[in-house]
Structures are given as structure tokens and as C-alpha cells.
Amino acid sequence: MNVTTPPSEGIGASVRRREDLRFLSGRGQYTDDLNRPGQLHAWILRSPHAHARIGGIDTAAAAAMPGVRAIYTAAHIEAAGLGGVPCGWQVTGKGGKVMAEPMHPVLASGKVRHVGDPVAVVVAETRSQARDAAEAIAVSYTPLPALPTMAAALAPGAALLHDDAPGNVCFDWEIGDAAATDAAFAAAYKVVRFETTNNRLVPNAMEPRAAIGDYDPNSGEHTLYTTSQNPHVIRLLMGAFVLKVPEHRLRVVAPDVGGGFGSKIYHYAEEAIVTWAAAQLKRPVKWTCERSEAFVSDAHGRDHVTRAELALDAEGRFLGLRVETLANMGAYLSTFAPAVPTYLSATLLAGCYTTPAIHGQVKAVFTSTVPVDAYRGAGRPETTYLLERLVDVAAREMGMDRVEIRRKNFIRPDQFPYQTPVALQYDSGDYEATLREALRVARYDSFEQRRAEAKARGRLRGIGISTYLEACGIAPSKLVGQLGARAGLYEVANIRVHPTGSVSVFTGTHSHGQGHETTFAQLVSEQLGVPLSQVEVVHGDTGKIPFGMGTYGSRSLAVGGSAMVKAMDKIIAKGRKIAAHLLEASVEDIEFSNGQFRVAGTDRAKAFAEISMAAYVPHNYPIEEIEPGLEETAFYDPKNFTYPGGCHICEVEIDPETGETEVVNFTACDDVGRVINPMIVEGQIQGGLAQGIGQALIENTVYDSEGQLLSASFADYAMPRAAQIPAFDVSTSTTLCTHNPLGVKGCGEVGAIGSPPAVINAVVDALRDYGVTHVEMPATPQKIWSIIHSKGGAALPAAAE
Amino acid sequence: MPQVTLTVNGQSHTVEVEARTLLVEVLREKLRLTGTHVGCDTSQCGACVVHIGEDSVKSCTILAVQADGAEVTTIEGLAAADGALHPMQEAFREYHALQCGFCTPGMVMSAIDLVRKHPQGLSEQEIREGLEGNICRCTGYHNIVKAIAAAADVMQGRTSELARAAAE
Ligand code: FES
Ligand code: FES
Numbered sequence: 001m002n003v004t005t006p007p008s009e010g011i012g013a014s015v016r017r018r019e020d021l022r023f024l025s026g027r028g029q030y031t032d033d034l035n036r037p038g039q040l041h042a043w044i045l046r047s048p049h050a051h052a053r054i055g056g057i058d059t060a061a062a063a064a065m066p067g068v069r070a071i072y073t074a075a076h077i078e079a080a081g082l083g084g085v086p087c088g089w090q091v092t093g094k095g096g097k098v099m100a101e102p103m104h105p106v107l108a109s110g111k112v113r114h115v116g117d118p119v120a121v122v123v124a125e126t127r128s129q130a131r132d133a134a135e136a137i138a139v140s141y142t143p144l145p146a147l148p149t150m151a152a153a154l155a156p157g158a159a160l161l162h163d164d165a166p167g168n169v170c171f172d173w174e175i176g177d178a179a180a181t182d183a184a185f186a187a188a189y190k191v192v193r194f195e196t197t198n199n200r201l202v203p204n205a206m207e208p209r210a211a212i213g214d215y216d217p218n219s220g221e222h223t224l225y226t227t228s229q230n231p232h233v234i235r236l237l238m239g240a241f242v243l244k245v246p247e248h249r250l251r252v253v254a255p256d257v258g259g260g261f262g263s264k265i266y267h268y269a270e271e272a273i274v275t276w277a278a279a280q281l282k283r284p285v286k287w288t289c290e291r292s293e294a295f296v297s298d299a300h301g302r303d304h305v306t307r308a309e310l311a312l313d314a315e316g317r318f319l320g321l322r323v324e325t326l327a328n329m330g331a332y333l334s335t336f337a338p339a340v341p342t343y344l345s346a347t348l349l350a351g352c353y354t355t356p357a358i359h360g361q362v363k364a365v366f367t368s369t370v371p372v373d374a375y376r377g378a379g380r381p382e383t384t385y386l387l388e389r390l391v392d393v394a395a396r397e398m399g400m401d402r403v404e405i406r407r408k409n410f411i412r413p414d415q416f417p418y419q420t421p422v423a424l425q426y427d428s429g430d431y432e433a434t435l436r437e438a439l440r441v442a443r444y445d446s447f448e449q450r451r452a453e454a455k456a457r458g459r460l461r462g463i464g465i466s467t468y469l470e471a472c473g474i475a476p477s478k479l480v481g482q483l484g485a486r487a488g489l490y491e492v493a494n495i496r497v498h499p500t501g502s503v504s505v506f507t508g509t510h511s512h513g514q515g516h517e518t519t520f521a522q523l524v525s526e527q528l529g530v531p532l533s534q535v536e537v538v539h540g541d542t543g544k545i546p547f548g549m550g551t552y553g554s555r556s557l558a559v560g561g562s563a564m565v566k567a568m569d570k571i572i573a574k575g576r577k578i579a580a581h582l583l584e585a586s587v588e589d590i591e592f593s594n595g596q597f598r599v600a601g602t603d604r605a606k607a608f609a610e611i612s613m614a615a616y617v618p619h620n621y622p623i624e625e626i627e628p629g630l631e632e633t634a635f636y637d638p639k640n641f642t643y644p645g646g647c648h649i650c651e652v653e654i655d656p657e658t659g660e661t662e663v664v665n666f667t668a669c670d671d672v673g674r675v676i677n678p679m680i681v682e683g684q685i686q687g688g689l690a691q692g693i694g695q696a697l698i699e700n701t702v703y704d705s706e707g708q709l710l711s712a713s714f715a716d717y718a719m720p721r722a723a724q725i726p727a728f729d730v731s732t733s734t735t736l737c738t739h740n741p742l743g744v745k746g747c748g749e750v751g752a753i754g755s756p757p758a759v760i761n762a763v764v765d766a767l768r769d770y771g772v773t774h775v776e777m778p779a780t781p782q783k784i785w786s787i788i789h790s791k792g793g794a795a796l797p798a799a800a801e
Numbered sequence: 802m803p804q805v806t807l808t809v810n811g812q813s814h815t816v817e818v819e820a821r822t823l824l825v826e827v828l829r830e831k832l833r834l835t836g837t838h839v840g841c842d843t844s845q846c847g848a849c850v851v852h853i854g855e856d857s858v859k860s861c862t863i864l865a866v867q868a869d870g871a872e873v874t875t876i877e878g879l880a881a882a883d884g885a886l887h888p889m890q891e892a893f894r895e896y897h898a899l900q901c902g903f904c905t906p907g908m909v910m911s912a913i914d915l916v917r918k919h920p921q922g923l924s925e926q927e928i929r930e931g932l933e934g935n936i937c938r939c940t941g942y943h944n945i946v947k948a949i950a951a952a953a954d955v956m957q958g959r960t961s962e963l964a965r966a967a968a969e
Binding site for chain 1 (some may be wrong): 819821831833834835836837838839840841843845846848874875876877879880883886887890893894895897900901902903904905906909915921925926928929930933935936938939940942943944945946
């Protein structure tokens with residue numbers, strides 16, 4: 001048998017996805033599609049107030065309603081000795097001051113701190129019975145001052161959201177060298193200033209969260225089915241900190257998950273509630289979130305207010321950068337929240353530029369809003385937006401070309417590895433290459449003709465560039481441990497070769513749209529020389545997979561794929577020993593390629609399946625030396641972050657009569673390292689671009705002064721739809737990551753990271769004749785119309801030059 | 802409790818419902834046809850789109866009692882009896898028009914209706930505007946639009962990349 005992997009299946013092939021058939025046939029198994037025998041339904045009563053003291057909770061009438069089996073409040077949770085919802089990261093601020101970490105109770109205890117804070121849980125035979133009963137619960141609230149914004153929370157004399165967070169401050173943190181930065185500013189030819197708010201977003205994966213708790217009284221095992229990006233992390237956080245159930249009694253299953261974008265990383269109270277309630281009631285308990293409930297209970301993203309100053313020399317070289325950010329944490333600390341504005345954001349302040357001195361400060365603030373945590377890009381979109389807008393502002397103030405100022409400050413390919421002044425060491429990249437390619441594809445040189453042609457039609461056309469860099473593939477455990485992470489960030493792969501040579505790959509990462517079942521199978525198929533059809537990828541079940549840290553931070557291939565390579569190396573090493581025995585050769589002489597173990601320089605060979613069969617039927621086998629079987633597990637801890645980068649170019653047309661912006665062209669050239677499946681990579685980038693365009697033009701989360709969420713449904717929160725999103729020109733240009741075995745960097749977030757400043761730079765460019773220097777996100781028609789009309793209206797002013 | 806009789810994917814079902822029960826709840830909870838999804842509670846996302854007769858309908862927007870006597874087709878009923886996928890399903894796979902798959906059933910059902918209502922063919926802009934009622938958070942729509950254009954060619958008997966690929 002001579003099995004080789006056809007080139008149409010291996011690394012670099014746009015293999016059509018294996019997961020598609022079940023999704024296209026309606027046979028996906030998302031959490032809400034699952035039903036356990038005897039299942040009850042939970043409904044969560046949530047706070048209508050932003051900030052209030054809870055007087056009493058009267059559940060008597062609700063308890064008497066049809067079908068109701070139990071009602072739980074904080075009193076029950078406390079009596080049962082459950083812990084609070086934990087945070088996974090502890091940031092240490094200036095002067096060694098550890099962040100304030102107030103208790104995040106499973107059910108609100110004493111006070112509610114945001115609209116949507118869970119107050120009570122009704123469990124009933126049907127969902128509508130539970131819901132009806134929840135409406136009959138009477139809670140007496142004494143409203144307290146709402147703190148819907150960071151400004152309100154930081155105002156002198158503001159009410160305290162948590163008694164143990166003075167001034168409503170979580171931490172005040174800094175990075176970089178303040179003195180060196182001051183010196184750079186003192187020597188500057190020019191200082192450019194820029195202030196901005198990175199608009200708060202609601203991730204809105206299309207599948208609302210859901211959770212089913214199940215309990216087996218015979219074994220004492222709890223099972224949680226949940227919409228999670230990282231079931232092992234949920235097992236750890238919920239088991240060890242909330243329920244105090246050891247790992248061997250707690251199984252967490254994340255079946256098909258309908259998108260995550262970060263919002264399904266975190267351990268949420270509802271997961272603990274259903275798992276605990278199922279054990280109390282000895283019946284499964286299911287909870288499914290409604291969309292309007294998701295708006296007030298899924299972690300939100302972004303929400304940074306930042307002031308930046310850039311010092312330049314007379315030639316436009318960046319000398320120093322000073323940045324002060326206020327980061328909204330919301331009412332409680334979600335799992336990753338403290339890391340987002342700090343280690344995932346401020347560490348990127350060098351961008352792809354050689355700025356020698358940088359000082360960044362971040363003050364994190366509690367407000368009476370939904371917790372804020374990582375959303376696609378997590379910190380890097382905020383920094384990228386800041387830098388790429390700031391660079392455009394600097395170009396304008398210096399009278400320089402926007403491309404030229406970037407080129408002048410790029411880190412050159414011969415400068416890698418490049419140590420930034422804000423802790424990171426970049427391993428590879430070629431920013432000039434992605435810029436050049438994007439300029440070519442976007443026909444940048446002929447843009448002025450298109451601007452003039454649009455002007456003749458009465459439309460304002462603009463073009464914007466963003467040259468970005470990001471850090472992902474998170475992360476080296478030792479490093480993140482020093483930075484306050486409470487877990488390691490390695491990944492785990494278990495590769496089980498079956499006797500006939502088919503392969504099961506168990507990965508600790510999780511696919512919720514990324515197509516891992518295809519990409520990972522391609523990787524394993526190519527490395528082991530086994531046909532794609534003989535490889536299955538298993539994820540999302542702590543009962544099957546040894547361990548794992550899950551999928552976020554564009555880490556699945558860079559970290560999870562590297563773990564697979566490491567496990568496969570062990571398989572091949574063992575296979576060579578078995579082959580050496582069978583072929584009566586020395587191990588050193590056995591080569592492995594294309595699924596064949598061969599004695600070097602001869603045609604004597606054993607196929608992969610012959611070796612696996614020998615490993616499981618060890619009749620003729622070096623049994624004294626090696627064990628039977630062919631299965632290996634590897635934990636891979638990355639040596640560094642990975643550093644994708646690239647160039648996004650956006651071209652817009654604005655209708656001055658309506659203020660509406662149309663994205664007419666969008667070009668992205670990204671360096672994501674080695675590409676396994678180009679079709680999937682392009683799809684990931686396109687999806688990220690749409691989210692970035694959404695942030696730049698339409699998406700916004702709005703609280704009123706009472707802390708009520710105004711943008712709390714798809715009727716009020718603008719989700720990008722097909723007609724608002726252009727066709728994309730997406731391509732990749734590769735430099736390999738130097739420190740992981742595949743040379744991969746990660747592609748999941750680059751679209752959402754690089755694109756918002758390209759869009760806003762284009763909008764500002766389109767409005768340049770009005771003297772506009774900045775438009776805050778989202779650049780809605782109303783905002784643009786107001787700007788145009790404040791500057792004299794739609795009748796086009798004469799060109800400023 | 803009211804009773805309704807529905808034909809779903811060619812099979813007749815009679816079920817007891819509450820007056821407030823939605824069609825999507827009957828499909829998902831009574832008939833366990835969980836391919837039809839619920840992505841919102843304000844009739845905006847389109848994850849729940851099914852066909853009633855020849856028309857696409859948001860099944861979260863219609864009460865079960867209103868659908869009494871209706872002929873309903875869900876995503877599960879789209880493939881031929883021999884399992885061959887509908888050209889729209891084929892095109893979604895070929896053009897990578899789905900990622901997490903959650904919006905996909907509704908997208909496919911809406912897209913089929915859109916193509917049927919435009920026998921003369923569709924421009925890219927018409928496809929984009931025709932998807933007004935369906936939200937996808939994953940794909941950025943680029944590949945969905947391509948897939949629908951290709952499937953329209955096949956459904957309407959024009960030669961397309963997809964038709965050529967299928968013929969080979
Ligand atoms: S579930 Fe969103 S439109 Fe029906
Ligand atoms: S594929 Fe995930 S929402 Fe469309």
C-alpha cells in the first residue's frame with residue numbers, strides 16, 4: 001500500500017470544509033439543539049436598574065405558579081457556599097499596587113450593579129412557565145446613582161459601585177520609560193496630539209448563549225453543555241472557584257458553537273447556575289439566552305477613552321509616544337478583562353514603527369454597565385486605531401504624504417528580531433511588502449482621478465490606509481504568568497493512530513466557525529502522509545480531550561497546531577523504531593516521508609498503516625524496547641507571541657446630502673504567516689473586515705444617564721448587513737513566524753484589527769475640503785451630515801488647497 | 802389547547818400548542834427540527850427563515866395557529882430524497898459561504914426564495930439588498946453573495962462556474 005497525500009488535500013490547498021455538510025443540512029448540534037431526558041428550564045430574572053440596593057425578594061407567588069420546581073436567589077447560593085465568578089488575570093499597577101478585584105456573585109447579593117445583573121433564577125417544567133413565574137417575583141429596589149460612563153464613575157464624590165474599589169478604580173498601570181519619553185518630547189521638532197473614544201461594541205455572535213446542566217447521582221458527575229470557546233477553561237474556573245467540584249466529577253461539553261468573537265471565552269454565571277441547579281434538583285436544567293437578554297449579559301468589547309501625543313523630528317521620524325487610556329471594565333471583572341487594555345493593547349504601542357521611546361498609562365474603571373472584555377482583536381484594534389489615526393493626523397500637520405510618513409518609520413525586515421520599548425520582541429514581518437501590494441491592488445496611484453470623477457457626481461470620495469501590526473498566538477506561559485495571568489497558555493494535542501492507520505486528533509482548541517475540522521485534518525494528513533478522509537478532528541469535550549486552553553487570540557493553529565506537530569513528531573519517532581525493527585535496519589537509517597518509513601537510499605519501506613498495525617498487533621515488535629500502541633500527547637508552550645501585520649486600504653464615497661458613507665473598495669494584504677487553507681483564511685479575514693467596518697461606521701453601544709442600555713436589540717444596535725459591506729480584495733503576503741514549527745502567525749483577528757482606522761482615515765480624507773480633521777467612530781450618516789452642515793452644507797466648498 | 806396540523810417537509814403533523822406558541826417553537830421543540838435557528842427576539846436576524854409554500858417566512862414572526870394547514874419546508878427538507886443537496890446548499894459549500902453555520906439555514910432558505918422571485922437573474926447589488934433580513938456575523942457576506950449568484954445560475958439553467966464544476 002502506497003498512500004500519499006494528493007496536493008489537493010494538504011497544506012496550501014483550499015479544501016472545502018468537512019463541517020459544512022451538517023450545517024447546510026440543518027444537522028448541526030448547537031447547545032440549544034440538545035435536550036436531556038427529564039430536562040427542566042431556567043429563566044433568569046435580571047435587574048432593571050443600573051445600580052440599586054436590593055431590599056427584599058418575594059418569591060411566594062411565583063413559587064406557587066404552574067410547573068415551578070425551584071426559585072433561587074443569592075441567599076441559596078451563599079448558603080450552598082458557592083464562590084464568586086473568578087477573573088483570570090491580576091494586573092499589578094503603579095507602585096506595585098494590585099488591582100481591586102471585587103466579588104462577582106453568581107446572583108446579585110445586596111446590590112445590583114448593571115441592567116441585566118442576574119437577581120433570581122426560576123426553574124420550571126417549561127420555559128414559558130419559568131418565564132411567567134419570573135414575572136411574578138417581587139423585588140424591592142432602592143435605586144442608587146447610576147455610573148454609566150467612566151467620567152461619572154471617576155467624578156469626585158461619585159457613589160461607589162463596590163465598597164472595595166475606592167474611586168471606582170480597578171487599577172492604574174503603566175508601561176515603558178516615562179523619563180526617556182519626556183526627553184524625546186523635549187527634543188521634538190513637533191508634537192501632535194490626538195484624543196479618541198474607541199466605541200463600545202456588542203459582539204453579537206449569531207447563536208445566543210445557552211447552557212444545560214446535568215447530574216448523575218450514581219457517579220456524582222456533573223456535565224455542562226455550553227456555548228463556549230474553551231470548555232477546559234470553563235471546567236477550571238467553574239469547578240475550582242465557583243462550584244468547588246474537582247475535575248474528575250465535572251465534564252464540560254462545547255458542541256457546535258455559533259460564533260464567539262471572544263464573547264464565549266468567559267465563564268458566565270448562568271453556566272454555574274444550571275450546573276448547580278441540576279445537582280440540587282437531580283434533573284437536567286436548560287437555559288437559553290434571548291437576544292435582548294444577550295445585549296445585557298454577554299460581555300461587551302472596546303470602550304477605551306485615550307489621549308495620545310506623538311513627538312516627531314523635522315523629517316517626520318517618530319521620536320516618542322505618550323498615551324493615557326481610560327478603560328471601562330463594566331460592573332465586574334470578566335475573565336480576561338484586565339489584560340485587554342494593558343498586555344493586549346499597550347504592549348502594541350510601537351505598532352510597526354521604530355518609535356524609540358514610549359510611555360503608556362491605563363486606568364481601569366468600574367461603571368454600572370455590562371462587563372467589558374475581549375472582543376475580536378481584544379486591545380489590538382484599540383491601539384491600531386489610535387496609532388493609525390495619529391499617524392494620519394501627524395502626516396497632515398507635518399505636511400507629509402500619508403504613505404511616506406509610514407514608510408519612513410517602518411521597522412525594516414533586516415531589523416528583526418526587533419525589541420520594542422514596550423516589552424515585546426517581534427520576530428518577523430515585512431511591512432513594506434504588504435503596503436506595496438495593497439497600494440497596487442487598490443490602484444492607489446490613480447485615486448485622485450476617482451475622487452475628481454466622484455466630485456463631478458456630487459459625491460465626496462476619500463481613501464484611507466492602515467498599516468498595522470498585532471500580537472497573537474497567545475502565549476508563553478512563563479511570560480504571561482509574570483504579567484498576572486492565573487493560567488498557562490500552552491495548548492494540548494493528543495494524536496491517536498488507530499490500528500488500520502486512521503487517525504483521531506484531539507485538540508484543546510475549539511472551532512466555532514474557524515473550520516478546524518478541515519484545517520487541522522489537512523495539517524495532520526500532510527505530516528503523517530495519511531489521506532484526509534482517514535483523519536478526524538475532535539474538540540469541545542473535556543471528557544475526550546486531555547486538556548486545553550481553547551480558542552481566542554488567534555491561537556488555534558499557532559499554538560494548537562504546533563502541539564499537533566509536536567505530538568506527530570513523537571508518533572514518527574516511535575514509528576521509525578518500529579520500522580527499523582521490521583526492516584532490520586538501524587533507526588538512524590529510517591526516513592519518513594509521504595507516509596512511508598524507508599531505509600535511506602533503498603526501496604525497502606513500510607507504509608504508515610503497516611507500522612500502526614504492528615504497534616497494535618505486536619507479534620513481530622521490539623517489545624523489550626518500546627510499548628505497543630501508537631498514540632501521543634503533546635503540550636506546546638509558545639516561545640513568543642506571533643506578529644501578523646499588513647495593510648488595509650479603504651475607499652469610501654460620502655453622499656453630502658444624507659451624510660451616508662458607502663465603502664466602495666476595500667483592499668487587505670495581510671501577513672498571517674504560513675497558510676494551510678487559503679479559502680478559510682480569506683473567509684476569516686473577510687469576516688473580520690466586516691466587523692471592523694461595522695465598528696467604524698455603524699455599531700455603537702449607548703447607555704443613557706440612568707444606565708439604561710438604549711442599543712439593546714437588533715432594532716437599535718446596527719449590525720452590518722450585506723448591502724453595507726463591500727466585496728473585498730483580500731490577499732496574503734507571507735513572512736514565516738520564526739519560533740513555531742509551522743511558521744504560522746494567525747488570521748482570526750487581523751481583519752477587525754487593521755480595518756477601522758482605514759475606514760475613518762478614508763472618511764476624514766473624503767471630508768478634507770470641509771477642513772475636517774477627525775470623525776469619531778461610528779461615523780454614522782447623522783454625524784457626518786451634522787459635520788457637513790456645520791461647515792456650510794452640501795454645496796461643495798472649493799478645494800482647500 | 803389549540804391543535805394545529807402542518808405539513809413539514811412532506812410529512813403531516815398534528816400538535817397541541819398554546820395560543821402564544823410560535824411556529825419556530827413547534828419546529829424546534831415539538832418536531833425536533835433544530836436546523837431552523839433562533840438568533841433574535843425582534844424578527845431581525847433571519848436565522849429562523851423557512852418556506853411556507855413558495856415564500857420565505859421568518860418562523861419566529863408567525864404563531865403556530867396561524868400556520869395551521871400550511872406546507873412548510875425547513876432546511877432539513879431541502880435536499881433531494883437521495884440526499885443530493887439543493888444547488889444553493891452546494892454553492893454555499895463550494896464558495897465557503899458559511900463559517901459557524903448558525904445563520905446558514907435561514908440564509909439558504911432566504912436565498913432560494915430570492916432567486917425564485919428573480920427569474921431574470923440577480924445583480925450583486927440585488928443580492929445584497931435581498932439579504933436585508935438576514936444577518937451573518939461571521940462571513941462578511943462576500944462569499945454568501947458569490948454563492949447565491951452561482952446557485953442562481955444553476956437554478957435558472959445558466960452555465961456557471963459551479964455548473965461546470967458539477968458537470969466535470
Ligand atoms: S429569530 Fe431572528 S428573525 Fe426570527
Ligand atoms: S456563518 Fe456564523 S453567523 Fe453566518
